[in-house]
Amino acid sequence: MSSDPCPCRATDPRPLAYAACCGRYHAGPLHLLAPTAEALMRSRYSAFVRGDHPYLLATWFTGTRPADLEPGPPDLRWLGLDVRRHAEQDPDHATVEFVARSKLGGRAHRLHETSRFVRQDGRWFYVDGDVG
Template structure:
């Protein structure tokens, strides 16, 4: 989760796509809005569901156009055959 947050901060779209599960991965990612600033990430909980599945609840803060934004999500991850965790999807809170 932290590496994907860092990729959003640094606009590393190739990394984001590479760590997205193929069954849910978009074809492309739009560039971030001009002026978007990421302010921080708080991981609230991490739950291992089984050897191949986990959830991460987090809050990410950002600022755009002088307004603060808060993204609260529970993300689902799946471990692939190579042992890498891939983002499946997320449910906003």
Template sequence: MSEEAPCPCDPARSYARCCGRWHAGVQHLQAPDAESLMRSRYSAFVLGLGDYLRDTWHADTRPAEAIAFEPGLRWLGLEVRRHQAQDADHATVEFVARCKHSSGRATRLHETSRFLRQGGRWFYVDGDTG
């Protein structure tokens, strides 16, 4: 993506200054908090960055198989509803992500995700949908 392209997680921000810095470079995988990691993971889904998604998924809950991306799926937007730190190493982020399938059917994913900081890095653990 270009330096000034809008970030998939927030079109008001540039990709380079938002999620792009977590996806590549010296800060790779170093999102400073759970919300930043969640946003970068949403952007990774939009951009098809399967390696990033696996690398930011906690080893205890990471699927054994590669991340599969649905052909023709278009992500339409992200709304972060709440970011809550339980302590220095545990946090939750509630969000709604909207997408459109190649069939034309629109879907909303409403999830409260759990995150864990380990060795100074945040990881996605799992989430409850609903």
């Protein structure tokens, strides 16, 4: 539902609805037009949660983009996203440090990654990331 809270759990200051948050970039007039690397990172997390692989591939830098994405395990549950840091090295290069939590087979997982993003022709793309 478009009025559901966004999977990325952004607040402003109350939880934002999916349609008012990452949903704007998944479809509609702002499709693929996340204005900052952080907004793109959040929208990619939400796309992971929703299984929106076309969006993930469309926002992946061509030089590092995989040919295809495997569906995740059916019992994988994403629990939340914490954006720790957003830094712009210049107007077209940025990094976003985040922690994404998930649960699989009753076990909790924590992904801590610093992702690199590049802007081309006014659009942000995910390049790659360092886990740890």
